[in-house]
Amino acid sequence: MIILFVALPLVVAAVLPLVGKVSRRVLPDLLANATLVFLLVYAAVTGRALIAGGPLLQQVTWLGEAVNIRLALDGFSLFMLVAVSLVGLAASLFAIDYMEHYGGKANYHALYLIMIAGMNGLVLVNDLFGVYLFLEVAAIASYALVAFGLGHDELEAAFKYLALSAVASAFVLAGIAVIFGMTGSLDFRAVAAALREIDAGAAVAIASALFLMGFGLKAALVPFHAWLPDAHPSAPAPISAVLSGLLIKVSGVYAMTRIFLNVFGLTPALSAVLMVLGAVSIVVAAFLALGQKDMKRMLAYSSISQVGYVVLGIGLGTPLGIAGGLFHLFNHALAKGLLFLTSGSVQHATGTRDLDEMGGLAKRMPVTAAANLVGALSIAGVPPLNGFWSKLIIIIALVQAGEPVFAVIAVLASVLTLWYYLLMQRKAFFGPLNEKWAAVKEAPFWMTASTVLLALLCLGIGILFASTVATWVQPAADVLADGVQAVTGSWGF
Amino acid sequence: MTNTWYLYVFFAAALVFAGLLGLLGKRNLIKLLIAIEVIGKGVSLLLLSTGFAKGHILTAQALVITFIVVEVSLIATALALIINVYRHTKSLDVRNLAKLKG
Amino acid sequence: MIVQTALLIGVVLFSVLAIALRDVLRSAISLAAASLLLGIVFFKMNAPYAGVFEISVVAGLITVLFILTIALTKAGDEVRESRLVNWVFPLVFVAFVAVDALVMKSLLGKVPALAAAAESGTFGEVLWKGRTFDLVGQIAVILAGVFAVLALFRKREKHD
Numbered sequence: 001m002i003i004l005f006v007a008l009p010l011v012v013a014a015v016l017p018l019v020g021k022v023s024r025r026v027l028p029d030l031l032a033n034a035t036l037v038f039l040l041v042y043a044a045v046t047g048r049a050l051i052a053g054g055p056l057l058q059q060v061t062w063l064g065e066a067v068n069i070r071l072a073l074d075g076f077s078l079f080m081l082v083a084v085s086l087v088g089l090a091a092s093l094f095a096i097d098y099m100e101h102y103g104g105k106a107n108y109h110a111l112y113l114i115m116i117a118g119m120n121g122l123v124l125v126n127d128l129f130g131v132y133l134f135l136e137v138a139a140i141a142s143y144a145l146v147a148f149g150l151g152h153d154e155l156e157a158a159f160k161y162l163a164l165s166a167v168a169s170a171f172v173l174a175g176i177a178v179i180f181g182m183t184g185s186l187d188f189r190a191v192a193a194a195l196r197e198i199d200a201g202a203a204v205a206i207a208s209a210l211f212l213m214g215f216g217l218k219a220a221l222v223p224f225h226a227w228l229p230d231a232h233p234s235a236p237a238p239i240s241a242v243l244s245g246l247l248i249k250v251s252g253v254y255a256m257t258r259i260f261l262n263v264f265g266l267t268p269a270l271s272a273v274l275m276v277l278g279a280v281s282i283v284v285a286a287f288l289a290l291g292q293k294d295m296k297r298m299l300a301y302s303s304i305s306q307v308g309y310v311v312l313g314i315g316l317g318t319p320l321g322i323a324g325g326l327f328h329l330f331n332h333a334l335a336k337g338l339l340f341l342t343s344g345s346v347q348h349a350t351g352t353r354d355l356d357e358m359g360g361l362a363k364r365m366p367v368t369a370a371a372n373l374v375g376a377l378s379i380a381g382v383p384p385l386n387g388f389w390s391k392l393i394i395i396i397a398l399v400q401a402g403e404p405v406f407a408v409i410a411v412l413a414s415v416l417t418l419w420y421y422l423l424m425q426r427k428a429f430f431g432p433l434n435e436k437w438a439a440v441k442e443a444p445f446w447m448t449a450s451t452v453l454l455a456l457l458c459l460g461i462g463i464l465f466a467s468t469v470a471t472w473v474q475p476a477a478d479v480l481a482d483g484v485q486a487v488t489g490s491w492g493f
Numbered sequence: 494m495t496n497t498w499y500l501y502v503f504f505a506a507a508l509v510f511a512g513l514l515g516l517l518g519k520r521n522l523i524k525l526l527i528a529i530e531v532i533g534k535g536v537s538l539l540l541l542s543t544g545f546a547k548g549h550i551l552t553a554q555a556l557v558i559t560f561i562v563v564e565v566s567l568i569a570t571a572l573a574l575i576i577n578v579y580r581h582t583k584s585l586d587v588r589n590l591a592k593l594k595g
Numbered sequence: 596m597i598v599q600t601a602l603l604i605g606v607v608l609f610s611v612l613a614i615a616l617r618d619v620l621r622s623a624i625s626l627a628a629a630s631l632l633l634g635i636v637f638f639k640m641n642a643p644y645a646g647v648f649e650i651s652v653v654a655g656l657i658t659v660l661f662i663l664t665i666a667l668t669k670a671g672d673e674v675r676e677s678r679l680v681n682w683v684f685p686l687v688f689v690a691f692v693a694v695d696a697l698v699m700k701s702l703l704g705k706v707p708a709l710a711a712a713a714e715s716g717t718f719g720e721v722l723w724k725g726r727t728f729d730l731v732g733q734i735a736v737i738l739a740g741v742f743a744v745l746a747l748f749r750k751r752e753k754h755d
Contacts, residue, residue: 010735017745068727104749107742114739121735125728129556133732136563137739143570144743147577150751155578156590162571163516166529170509173536173560181498181543184711186552198707496703497596503699504603508610510691515614518680523619523664527626530657531610534633537649538606545640547711551721554645555729557637558722561648562733566740568657572664573747579668586674 002050002071002124003060004042005081006134009035009117013110020106029096032109036092036116040085047078051475055486071124074486075475076326080123080254082472083330086457087245087337088116090450091238094341097444098237098348102149111148115141115242119250126487127187128176128259132169135218135251139165142247146235157234164217164227171214172255178207188487192263196484208270211259212277219252221311222281225304229288232303233296233353237344240296244303245337249329253307257314257480265484266317274315279409281308286416295343295353298424299336305417306332306379309410313394314480318401323477324393327469331378331386331461338375338454342368345443345451346428350436355424360433364440369429371451376425378458380418385462389469501542508535522575522585526568533564599639605632611688617676623661630654644718 012035019027050056055074060067073081092112099108118138122131143165147158180186182203183194195204213224220228228248232240260270282305289301306328313325345368346361347353362369378387391414398407442448461468479486508531515528537557544553575585582589609629613622634650637643714721723730 006731006735010731010738013742014738017742068724069731071728103751104746107746107749111739111742111746114735114742117735118739121728121732129559129726130728130732133559133563133729133736136567137732137735140563140566140570140736140739140743143574144739144746147574148746150577150747152578152581155574155581159522159571159574159578159590162567162574163525163529166567167513167516167532170532170536174509174539177536177539177543178706180540180549180553181547182706182708184547184549184709194709198709200707203706499699499703500600501603503695504607506695506699507607507688507692510695511607511611511614511688514684514688518677518684519614520676521619521674523661523668524614524622524676527613527622527661530626530653531614531629534606534610534629534653537645538633538636541637541640541642541645545642547708549711549714550641551714551716551718552725554642554718555722555726557642557645558648559726559729559733561652563736565652565657566736566743568660569740570743570747572660573744576664576667577747584674585668 001060002056002058002073003069005039005120005124006117008039009113009120013113013117016106016110016113025100025105028106028109032113033089033092033096035113036085036089039116039120040082040089043078043081043085047073047081048471051075051078055479070126072126073124074479075477076254076258076479077123079326079330079472079476080250081120083333084116084119084123084246084250087333087454088242090337090454091241091245091341093446093450093453094241094344095236095238096446098344098447102236104148108145108148111141111145112242114138115145115247119246122250123254126189128179128191128263129186131255131259132172132176135172135255136169138247138251139169142239142243145239146231146243148236148239154234157230161227161231168214168217168224171210171217175207175210175214178203178210182207188258188263192265192484192487195264196488204264205269208260208264211256212273215252215256216277217252219248219256219307219311220304221252221277221307222284222304225281225285228304229297229300232300232340233294237296237340237347240299240344241337241340244300244340245333248303248307249310249333253310253314253329261314261317261322261480261483262487263484271315271317274311275403275406278308278310278312278315279406281305282312282413283308283409286413286420290416290420293355295346295355295358295424295428296340297353298355298420299339299343302379302417302420303332303336305413306336309391309394312406312410313397316394316397316401316403318397319477319481320393320400321397322480323469323473324390324397326476326480327393327473328387328390330473331390331458334454334457334461335375335378335387338371338451338458339379341447341451341454342372342375345447348443348447349440355427358428358434358437359431360429361437361440362429363433364437365429365442367448368443368451371448371455372429373425374455374458376421378462380421381414382418383462386458386465386468387462389462389465495546498542498546501538501545505535505539505542508532508538511535520587522578522587525587526571526575529571530564530568533560537561599636602632602636602639605629606636615681615685619665620662623658623665626661627654627658630658
């Protein structure tokens with residue numbers, strides 16, 4: 001039952017405060033992580049079997065009676081579910097140790113599970129308003145999670161994030177209203193079919209613009225990116241990992257992609273706009289990342305840049321471009337999640353995020369340093385790590401489609417990315433050991449375990465990229481490349 | 494779309510714009526939240542009038558009601574944030590929240 | 596339609612007042628008035644359920660939440676708003692309204708729309724059977740709000 005992806009985390013979340021009264025730490029940790037493990041296994045193992053024959057349309061039944069909830073699972077949504085479960089689990093394991101001194105662990109896990117439920121819900125619904133609703137579920141949980149430490153910076157970041165996000169949601173709803181007005185329906189299939197019938201160029205353009213502004217804000221594409229460099233660093237490390245690794249992609253990129261490619265259909269104009277936005281994000285954010293002294297702030301700008309790659313690849317619209325974009329989405333989720341977690345380890349050990357104050361930490365925290373190196377190289381696109389392959393695919397797709405300018409931009413920005421990541425690695429981990437840190441220890445068990453897990457995945461997927469792409473990315477890319485057919489054809493209820 | 498729809502959209506747009514202006518210009522945190530509320534009014538008016546013009550008033554109501562529920566959750570969270578900010582800075586001035594550079 | 600237009604003008608007026616007034620408490624009450632008028636607008640659009648929600652929840656519950664917060668943050672009135680903003684923004688708003696009116700007039704009849712099938716069922720059926728997953732979403736969002744407030748007001752044993 002795919003509704004479990006939404007129902008299970010919600011039910012566990014609802015129960016957690018009660019459990020928390022009985023057992024402050026152990027039981028909440030156990031319950032939350034067990035839920036995520038279950039979801040990951042369910043998605044990775046059963047999910048593939050479920051969609052083997054094509055998209056799955058499941059009618060939910062409650063106590064034998066059919067309830068009018070129909071959820072659709074296709075290659076793209078399954079792909080996102082796996083990404084969410086994987087990074088979600090890693091960050092949750094990390095939080096077992098990291099969130100110790102924050103207090104209110106049961107509450108933390110509850111909010112976290114609600115955020116996961118929201119993201120899963122977004123990916124499984126098949127009508128426009130459902131996308132908005134679950135987007136808000138995840139967003140509201142994330143505001144509280146960003147502010148969880150209750151320090152001045154966190155509150156400031158959370159408030160600004162909330163304000164901008166509320167504006168984004170308003171734009172999305174406005175777009176939904178316009179579509180509703182034109183087609184009289186909200187579900188993907190009906191809207192896609194209706195839009196074929198009406199000749200609605202300008203009005204769809206208006207709706208597209210509204211969606212672009214709304215989802216662009218959520219995805220932190222330049223010029224809608226201003227909130228991210230404040231929000232992501234201030235949040236607790238596991239939350240930064242999930243926000244940068246998952247939330248901007250699910251509520252921004254997935255929603256935008258699903259609507260633009262499967263419901264509206266990717267027109268040349270839309271493709272051009274997406275590619276330009278992607279390219280601008282890549283370049284601007286890469287330059288902004290260069291001057292950063294705060295480790296997490298640099299990572300935040302890097303996220304904006306890498307999401308640019310994803311949008312560039314998907315915006316290109318060719319099957320190879322889409323595959324590259326999606327693969328990069330996945331790889332970045334893993335790698336950026338990893339990097340935020342290791343930065344959390346560093347912050348936990350040294351109490352600072354300022355790169356200039358660090359130095360030589362590799363001697364005291366070898367595992368963290370190694371994991372961080374893997375993550376950095378992955379995002380910078382160094383073979384044989386996963387990030388290299390996804391960037392390569394995007395660049396090849398650009399060249400094949402006759403877009404050499406974009407390809408050159410992608411390559412050059414990649415060099416820039418490598419530069420500032422190596423800089424970060426050197427400042428924080430290599431070089432002489434700053435005396436202040438002579439006594440720091442390696443991070444606690446769960447924190448290192450989760451980072452090692454993600455690092456191994458980056459390595460493994462890099463080596464086994466061909467089979468990863470074939471099994472997970474290709475089905476998702478096929479759904480998107482099919483365009484409107486994917487929704488009008490096989491989703492007939 | 495019927496002509497009355499355009500009238501409603503006119504008002505909805507005015508409300509959203511007023512809210513956006515408020516968000517840009519005001520300094521009191523609570524006022525910023527009120528501005529967000531006004532944007533919400535504009536959006537719910539837009540949704541409902543669209544449904545009205547299509548004859549789908551029931552669906553539109555379901556959407557607006559859900560939207561209002563989301564608003565309540567949002568406002569509750571935001572007010573909780575504001576009260577916490579007040580405890581830290583003893584003021585509601587958004588200029589005190591300028592430590593992070595964005 | 597005249598009454599509806601007058602009500603809508605009232606909504607916009609009170610909303611603008613809510614943003615512009617200096618005293619935060621009066622702002623909140625102005626917002627409540629705007630919500631009340633909007634609820635009546637909804638009623639006249641044959642949307643009684645939305646109207647009831649707008650009046651009881653937005654004009655009622657949310658206003659109470661605002662007033663509660665205002666009471667808890669007594670120093671609020673000391674925030675001095677920017678003078679420039681107080682002059683420029685009304686002008687910008689009026690300019691926008693003018694542009695808005697022109698744009699709407701020019702768009703009359705230009706947005707294509709499919710002829711819609713008639714809606715069937717009662718409101719209850721549409722909500723419970725037609726948009727069932729939205730109800731799951733509502734539960735989720737309420738849980739999110741509740742836990743958010745709990746998290747933000749939790750007792751801290753020590754301060755970081």
